[in-house]
Amino acid sequence: MDQTDLLLLHLLEENSRLSPEELGVMAELSADEVRHRITALEEGKIIKSYITIIDWERAADGGVAAIIELKVNPERDYGYDRIAERLANFPEVKALRLITGVYDLQLLVTGKTMHDVARFVSEYIAPMDRIRETATHIIMKTYKENGQSFYEREAGERIPYSL
Amino acid sequence: MMRDFVSARARTIPPSGIRKFFDLALSMEGIISLGVGEPDFPTPWNICEASIYSIEQGGTSYTSNRGLQPLRESLSIWLRQHYQLSYDPEQEMIITTGVSEGLDIAVRAVTDPGDEIIIAEPSYVSYAPCVTLAGGVPVPVQCREKDHFRLSPDHLMDAVSKKTKALIINFPNNPTGAVMRKEHLSAIADIIRDHDLLLISDEVYSELTYDGGHVSPATLEGMRDRTITLNGFSKAYAMTGWRIGYLCAPRDICDAALKIHQYVMLCAPVMGQVAALEGLRRGEAEKDRMIQEYRVRRNLFVEGLNRLGFSCHLPEGAFYAFPSVEKTGLSDLEFAERLLTEEKVAVVPGSVLGSGGENHCRCAYAVSRKDLAEALNRMEHFIHTL
Numbered sequence: 001m002d003q004t005d006l007l008l009l010h011l012l013e014e015n016s017r018l019s020p021e022e023l024g025v026m027a028e029l030s031a032d033e034v035r036h037r038i039t040a041l042e043e044g045k046i047i048k049s050y051i052t053i054i055d056w057e058r059a060a061d062g063g064v065a066a067i068i069e070l071k072v073n074p075e076r077d078y079g080y081d082r083i084a085e086r087l088a089n090f091p092e093v094k095a096l097r098l099i100t101g102v103y104d105l106q107l108l109v110t111g112k113t114m115h116d117v118a119r120f121v122s123e124y125i126a127p128m129d130r131i132r133e134t135a136t137h138i139i140m141k142t143y144k145e146n147g148q149s150f151y152e153r154e155a156g157e158r159i160p161y162s163l
Numbered sequence: 164m165m166r167d168f169v170s171a172r173a174r175t176i177p178p179s180g181i182r183k184f185f186d187l188a189l190s191m192e193g194i195i196s197l198g199v200g201e202p203d204f205p206t207p208w209n210i211c212e213a214s215i216y217s218i219e220q221g222g223t224s225y226t227s228n229r230g231l232q233p234l235r236e237s238l239s240i241w242l243r244q245h246y247q248l249s250y251d252p253e254q255e256m257i258i259t260t261g262v263s264e265g266l267d268i269a270v271r272a273v274t275d276p277g278d279e280i281i282i283a284e285p286s287y288v289s290y291a292p293c294v295t296l297a298g299g300v301p302v303p304v305q306c307r308e309k310d311h312f313r314l315s316p317d318h319l320m321d322a323v324s325k326k327t328k329a330l331i332i333n334f335p336n337n338p339t340g341a342v343m344r345k346e347h348l349s350a351i352a353d354i355i356r357d358h359d360l361l362l363i364s365d366e367v368y369s370e371l372t373y374d375g376g377h378v379s380p381a382t383l384e385g386m387r388d389r390t391i392t393l394n395g396f397s398k399a400y401a402m403t404g405w406r407i408g409y410l411c412a413p414r415d416i417c418d419a420a421l422k423i424h425q426y427v428m429l430c431a432p433v434m435g436q437v438a439a440l441e442g443l444r445r446g447e448a449e450k451d452r453m454i455q456e457y458r459v460r461r462n463l464f465v466e467g468l469n470r471l472g473f474s475c476h477l478p479e480g481a482f483y484a485f486p487s488v489e490k491t492g493l494s495d496l497e498f499a500e501r502l503l504t505e506e507k508v509a510v511v512p513g514s515v516l517g518s519g520g521e522n523h524c525r526c527a528y529a530v531s532r533k534d535l536a537e538a539l540n541r542m543e544h545f546i547h548t549l
Contacts (some may be wrong), residue, residue: 006334007455007459010455011459022463025462025463026459026462027459027462028462051335051348118463157204158196158199158201159185159199160184160185160188160194160196160198160509161181161184161185161188161196161198161199161509162198162199162200162201162509163179163181163200163287163288163511163515163516
């Protein structure tokens with residue numbers, strides 16, 4: 001990893017559809033050098049996947065997302081890892097993190113309706129062994145995701161020329 | 164019959180060379196402007212936040228003439244760390260209302276009637292009028308494309324006369340993006356010392372030096388006592404509207420500039436000074452992120468220009484490309500006007516930026532990559548319709 005790798009990562013994080021040729025011009029590399037570096041970053045699991053950021057609210061999909069916090073009794077020898085892996089296997093769980101503070105694990109869960117999310121939590125998550133307490137926070141509005149603002153900023157008036 | 168009240172001096176100052184273009188552009192919709200010499204980024208939010216908070220706390224009054232003491236202190240340390248410059252924040256520094264004011268008070272502090280001030284061109288448009296207003300005589304010296312738009316010592320020598328008092332340079336340069344490395348500056352410094360001249364160095368684009376780091380002329384041997392260093396926050400921190408610059412000079416010159424500053428400006432706006440201090444203290448990461456983005460855009464845009472057949476050297480600093488439009492067969496003024504009216508792309512014709520600017524156009528690439536790509540598409544279309 002060097003400064004050039006970091007630049008490539010920043011450019012790809014912002015737009016993963018940039019071609020090696022375009023990236024090459026931007027980062028002052030040949031397209032082949034870019035391919036080589038990206039392959040290395042993929043093999044090193046630094047680049048995990050190439051995803052699309054979608055404003056689902058605007059897509060009017062009607063989906064619901066919630067942040068679920070869990071208090072968990074850790075397991076001897078394994079800590080939080082085994083229960084975390086079990087939770088991560090559910091496709092409804094879009095993100096899962098171990099956090100500091102009052103709660104231990106934090107999940108991002110999505111479903112078609114509020115009822116779906118509630119049922120998932122009450123039927124699958126809450127009854128699991130070692131889970132002591134859950135707190136469900138329905139997401140009402142997303143302002144920013146993955147560094148991208150979801151609202152249009154009124155750009156200030158910019159004059160056409162200045163010398 | 165009433166007298167003409169406008170002074171002869173004010174009358175001699177030329178009007179803006181782009182007034183016509185400005186008015187045209189304002190009457191049009193859908194323009195992509197590569198004509199603005201300012202960052203497209205808003206000021207980093209922590210900087211805005213610091214200023215808003217200080218206003219809420221009642222920080223709305225005058226500051227000392229020199230500017231807020233903590234700002235000068237921080238700046239003094241920052242200049243030492245980044246450029247190896249050493250200026251006493253109590254005696255050798257003034258916070259100015261943008262570099263524009265810094266330039267004005269610098270020129271007025273050192274110019275006597277009839278003094279010749281050499282100006283390296285093409286350049287920002289206010290140098291010559293400032294000299295004229297101060298009673299001096301502006302003497303242009305041309306930086307040429309074959310020298311990568313650096314100031315050549317030979318050409319400087321040709322411009323020096325017995326009346327020469329000072330030289331004004333601006334590197335990294337608006338409009339060419341040229342950078343003077345240490346060896347280039349040393350050759351100029353030799354002439355300045357040999358002829359007992361003063362250097363006024365406008366370094367407002369210093370942080371936008373893409374390779375090798377900025378060299379401040381005052382750090383060259385024997386130059387500190389004959390250099391006025393001007394710089395500011397507008398370009399590097401995306402703070403154009405805040406109007407904060409600074410002037411650093413040896414004490415006697417700084418004292419003279421301070422007298423003018425206190426009578427005409429009193430102090431720079433306090434909200435801007437608070438913002439600038441936050442920029443120095445916690446603005447480095449955002450500044451570097453913006454500079455990295457300018458570099459990416461430079462690479463994309465200059466590659467695009469050369470692909471279209473405009474010859475354009477790679478600018479080593481600032482955020483301007485300065486391609487030649489010669490191959491279109493149009494003058495730079497015709498090119499800029501037709502590109503605006505036919506393709507809605509605004510660029511600045513080089514000839515309004517002084518000698519050496521003819522047949523070139525200044526394109527500011529401080530616009531989004533998407534707009535840069537669209538501007539290139541429109542330029543391509545324009546060439547095909549010629």
